[in-house]
Amino acid sequence: RAIDEERKTTYKSVVKIQRWFRACRVRAYLRHLSKMAILIQKWWRGYLRRKHFREIVERAYFIKKLEFYHAMAVRIQKRWRGYYVRKYIHNFYALKKYLKAVSVNNELVRSELQEYAEMKENEEKMKALEKKEKEKKYEARKMHYLLSTAQIPGIYNSPSRKSPDPMELLLRKSKPLTHRKQQVDSPSAKELYDWPTCKRPPAFVTSLPLLPADRQKPQGPFRDAAEVLRQRHKPLEPTLRVRESMYSQPAKAREAPPREEWRNPMHDKEFLPFSSYHKNVEKYEPSLCKSGKYGQEAYGTKYFREVYPKKWIADKDFETLFSSIVLFEKFGKTYSSTGQIV
């Protein structure tokens, strides 16, 4: 029993040793396996990663290049935009120049306007002065009687003064004023001109020419002035021979008006030609030559009387009671003109 137990214990210990050794072997094998697996995986992963790495490097390189290009492009654009804006869109110096030019121009305009205003003021002052002068002169003319004579000094020429008053000088210069109304144009002639249909004043003389009022009567045995003038302005009364001769001066003069009349014909409503009222009321009546639709109206050449059958008392037209002249029948029929039926 002791050997049995010894044998059992040695068996157990052998089993233990063998077990342990097998376990070691298996462990070593497993270790080896895992090492191999790790090795393979290591190599494989390395390979994969290296492949990716190249791609990544490429990509990174590319991105770096791109970034570089972007940075350079930004620099270029920055420069360009600055230049462009400063030159074209918001050119500071041009703006400054422009503003300076504007202010210079403004000064110019202001000075010109100032001159213009001053000129206007001067003109007005001159006008006022002239008006005053005119009034003074008129007054002096009216008060001409205040002029001093040789014996009596006038009020403007008092003896206690050293020199006469300017009013006195003005009085000496001025012509005495008479209040007679001057007839510049005879009013009757003016009225007649105003009539729209009258072209010339009537031929008779309305008033004799006036003699100037302050004309001194000439000394000597002269005839009465009015008589002389009447004689001078007596209208011509030529003899019958002179009057009726075709080639004498009066006859030729008489001929001239008809030509004028032909040129400017007189008729009633001569001076109202543009009034649309007349356009509406007085219709234009075309002449016979032009009133046909396509040219000449046949009346006057083809037939000579318009017929109104409705107005006939009997039912027949007039009949020619005598034979027509043969020669006249052939009128228009001897030769055939183009398009016309013979």
Add this chain to the structure above:
Amino acid sequence: NSGVVCLLRPLLLDVVPSIRQTAALALGRLADYDVELAEAIVKAGILPQLIYSLPEENRYYKKTAAFVLRAIAKHSPQLAQAVIQCGALEMLVICLEDFDPGVKEGASWAFGYIARHNPELSQAVVDAGAVPLLVLCIQEPEIALKRIAASTLSDISKHSPELAQTVVDAGAIAHLAQMIPNPDAKLKRQVLSALSQIAKHSVDLAELVVEAEIFPVVLTCLKDSDEYVKKNGATLIREIAKHTPELSQLIVNSGGVAAVIDCIGSCRGSVRLPGIMALGYVAAHSEDLSMAVIVSKGIPPLCVCLLEEHEDHIKAAAAWALGQIGRHTAEHARHVAVANVLPTLLDIFVDTRSSEDLKTKATLKNILQKCTYLPALEPLLHEAPPSIMKHIIGQFSKVLPHDSKARRLFVTTGGLKKVQEIKAEPGSLLQEYINTINNCYPEEIVR
């Protein structure tokens, strides 16, 4: 009123022409004086009688008949309509074709009064074919006729662009432009008003007016001794300037801005108003033009206007013009601020008596948003109401972080203390601005 009209009516049909004339003259004077008399004349049906006999009558009768029509039509659109319905327009056109300048004057005056009321009546006048005849009238040598024809054209073209186009198509602009240098003041008034009514409707019409070479002749009108000539000249420039920047540029290049500024400086009252608005329009288009206005010394007269004038609309216009000048960049705002006008604007804004229109125009918002000129902002800080305060503080918060000298100034003038006194809701824009300002300073000072 006591049966006068019925008494005069048979006299109009009298055999003797001078009785007819005098009766018509009496009717005209009655109608001229009172609206009711004019209505009585229309109701009595006298107008057809007056008008039918018109073509055969002599020129004195035509003149008086035109006077009657004008006296009736001037009171109201309804009376003008009644005048038209009697067929007056054709007869007035016949009068316009007459040789006598007095008759033409009466007829164009009547047309002017009819066309004045509303666009439909103007259209009726144009349809009657009056416009070419009026343009012919303008070319006549008599000054009175020119005046009336110009005022009629002005009344016709003021209503709508189509009517203005009709007037332009008749070739009116060239003749009107030729008459600008004329020495007669009343004629210049009418001519300038006609051109401005034409130019106001659209860009094309304004360009047509400008092409008639009115610059720089128009500038001499701004120096005229007559107030209304100046006013109408300024109106013309305003109507041209308001359309596009190019037209404003043209005005600036021809020195128009300087002339307008002088004109504003020399006038008083509502005559200044179109000039102020012209400056506002020019400055509104672009910052270069606004700078040109500043360079031409435009701001001082505007400030003077703001201070001196009593009427609200002129003040509002001046405030608006200053706003347009100052709103473009900091430089512009600085020029406006330097002129010491911001306190005045603030006073107007705060003043309870100023009208709504004036208040809205006087908002400093536009100028303040660009203003970096701190010495001008300081006095505003003390008096401004909250709506303005926001912008002022905002501006301070933009400038102070960068400028140390300004910071020192800000503290010494008591600005920082004022800022602390302002209560703002947390999270609002105002609070942010205040925080930004406070962050510029060390803590002890803020306490």
